[in-house]
Amino acid sequence: MALVPGLGPHVDDRGDERPRWDSKSQYLLSCLGFAVGLGNIWRFPYLCQAYGGGAFLVPYFIALVFEGIPLFHIELAIGQRLRRGSVGVWTAISPYLGGVGLGCLLVSCLVCLYYNSVLTWVLWFLLNSFQQPLPWSSCPPALDRTGFVEECEGSSTVSYFWYRQTLNITADISDSGTVQWRLLVCSAACWAVVYLCISRGIESTGKAIYFTALFPYLVLTVFLIRGLTLPGAAEGLAHLFTPNVQILQNPRVWLDAATQIFFSLSLAFGGHVAFASYNPPRNDCRKDAVVIALANSMTSLYASVTIFSIMGFKATKDYGRCLDRNVLGLINEFDFPEQSISRDDYPAVLAHLNATQPERVARLPLKNCHLEHFLDKSASGPGLAFIVFTEAVLHMPGAPGWAVLFFGMLFSLGLSSMFGNMEGIITPLLDLGTVPRWVPKEALTGLICLLCFLAAICFTLQSGNYWLEIFDSFVVSLNLMVLAFFEVVGVIYVYGMKRFCDDIMWMTGSRPGLYWQVAWRVVSPLLLLAIFLAYITLLAQKPLSYRAWDPRHEQFPLRPEKLYPGWVQATCVLLSLLPALCIPVAALAQLLARRRWRRKEVPSQDTHLKPQDGGPC
C-alpha cells in the first residue's frame, strides 16, 4: 500500500485532529459551489451564442471529457489521499514540486482580491434594488433642470448608473482618482460576510453552503419560468441554440471551449484539493469528480436557457421600441393621425413616402431596425449583469423584486466560490505550520480577511474597473494552465501512475480504467500544452489595450481603445508570470538547500528522509 511515510491518517501538523465534513452532501455542495460561479452565468451563455449556438456544445463537451473531468479527478484524489492542502500535497509528492502548491496559493490570493470586488459591485446593486422606481430607470436632471445630465442622455440610463453613479470611472487608467466611499463600505461588508462564513473553516462553511449553493438554483428556476412566459423568449432561445456548424472550423472556438471548461471547474486553484483533504480516506472520489463536473456543465446550460429567454424578451422590446420611434417620426413629420400606422404597415408607408417626398424622408433620423441586431447585442462578464440584464429587468412588471432576486443569486454564487478560494489559502497556511498552535483559527481567518480587504481597496478607486479587467485577464489565464500541466505531470510521472492507481483502488475500490489512464498519460498534458501555446500566440499578436469610458470622446458612447502605459504593461506581465515562476524558483531553492544540507551532514546519514515541510520559498 502506498502510504506517504510519516503521515498518519487523521493527524495534521497542528497536532489537532484534522477537521472533517459533517456529511458527504456538505462536501459535494462545497465543491459544486466552488465550481459553479459567476462565469457560469455570464461567460458560458455569451460563448454559446457567439460561437454558433448548439454547435459550441460539441467542443465544450469534448473538452469536458478529455480535460475537465480527468484533471478534476486527479485533484480530488490527491487531496483525499495525502490529506493536505495544495502546498503540502505537492511537497509530499516531491520537494522539488513545492512550487506548484505555492503557485496555487498565490493565484488563489490574487483571485480572492478581485473576485470579492466583483461581489462588492453585486452587493451595491442588491442594496439599490430595494426601491421603486429602480435608480437606473431614469436619468437625473441636469443642473438647470431643462434636460437630463448630458452623459446620461448620450449613453443610456443603465450605462450612466453603472459607469458614473457606481464606479465614477476615470477616462484613463493612469488617472487613479479617489477612493469611492460607497464601494469601500460595500467591500467591508462583503469581507465581513466572507469572514462570518469561513471563520471556523469547514465547520462554518459547511453550514453556510447549504444556502449559498442551493439558493441560485431556486432563483434560476424562478427566472426560467418567468423568462419562458415573456414575449420574445422563443426568439432569444432560437438565436442561442441555432447551430452554425461552419464555425467549428475556427480554431478560436476550440481554444475558448477548452479554457472555459478549465476556468469553469476552478481547477488548479488548490481549493478542491483542500476540500478533498477533509474527506474520510475511503471515499469514492471518482464518482464525486464526474458528478460535480457534469452538474457544473448542466448548470451552465440551465443558466444560458434562462439568460437567453430574458435576452430575447429584451431584444424584442428594443426592436419594438426602435420601430415605434420610426413610426412616430413619420407620423410627426407628415402629421398623420395618431396611431394610424401600425408596425406592420410601416415598410409600405415608408416606401410610398420615399417615392413621393424623398427629401423630407431623408431629413428624418430613421434607423434600420433588425431583430437580429438586437439579439446579437449580448455581452459577457460584468457588462451582461450590470448593464444588459439590469435594463431587461426594468421592463418586467415588478422590477425591484426581480432585481433583488437576480443580484441575490449572483451574490450567493460568488460567495460560494469565495469559500473555495479562501480555503485554498487557509488550508495550506495551516498545513505549512507557519502559524503557532495557540493562535485560534478565527484569528487567522480574520487576519487574512483584513489583509485582503486592505489590499482590495485599490479596486474601489475610480480606475478600479480597469485594474479588475487586468487581473481578470492576466492572473488566471496562463498561470493556471502551467500549474495544471505540472499537476498532471507531477502526479502521473513523479508520484507514479501505478502508485496513484493503487491509491485510488484503496480509496474507491476499483482501479481507474483505460479512459482515465489514456487521458492522464497522454491527452490531458498534450491538450494543456497545446492550449498554452495557442494562448501565448494569440496574446502576442495583439497589443495590450483596453476600452475606456470617456464622456469627452467624440464618438461617445462608443468606448475608445487605449493602450496600456508601460508600467501597467509591466504589471500585466508580472501578474501572468509570478505564480508560474514559483515552480522553478522553489525547485532551485530546494536544490540549493539540499546541497548545503548534504555538505554539512556526515555522509553516512540517511539522505532518503524527506523533510516534512518542503520549499523554503
Add this chain to the structure above:
Amino acid sequence: MLWLLFFVVTATHAELCEPDAENAFKVRLSIKTALGDNAYTWDTNEEYLFKAMVAFSMRKVPNREATEISHVLVCNVTQRVSFWFVVTDPLKNHTLPAVEIQSAIRMNRNRINNAFFLNDQTLEFLQIPSTLASPMDPSAPIWIIVFGVVFCNIAVAISVLVLSGIRQHRRKDNELPEVDDTEKKCENVITSENGVPCYRLHKNGGRINDVFVTKDEWLTPL
C-alpha cells in the same frame, strides 16, 4: 367695403400665424397615447380652451394683463393634432416676443397640461423645453438604510461567533488543568482497603481475587 376689411384682417391674421412665422410656436398633442379609450376628439371647442389657457398664462405676465382670448391665433390644425399658435398684441398688428410667451407657458405648464389631462410628453410645445420635476430625494438614500440593517446583522453574528469561540477555548483550557490535578492526586494517594494499604495486603497473606485482576493479554489490542 366691409368684406374688403374682413379679407384684409383675415389676411393679416393669416400672415401673423403661419408655420415657421416669427414668434410662432408649434404644439403637438398625443391624446390617444395618453388616454387610450377615454380619448376625446379635438374640435374647435378644445381649441377655444387652448386659446383660453394661453391667454390665461399671458395675463400672469406683468404688462400683459390685458391679453384676451381673441389675441391668441391658432392655425394649421392637422389630423395629428398639431397646430401653430401666436399671441398678438391688443392692436393685432404684431406678435408678442417669443421669449415672453416661452416664460409664460413654462410658468403655467402644469395648469395647461391638467386642463387637457395630458403631461409634458403628450402635450408638446416644440420650442419650449419643459422644466423637469426634481427627483424625490428621501432624507436618507434607501441603500444606506438597507446596508445599515445588513451590516448590523453581520456584526452581531460575527461577535456571537467570536465570543462563543473564545468561551469554547476557555472551557477547554479550564478542563485540562483539572484533569492533570486529579491524576497527580491519584499518584500521591496510597490506595487502601479498609484502612490497610494495598501494597501490604500481599505480604499479610490477604487473598487477591483473580477475577478482578486485569491482565493485559485478556484485552483485545486496539
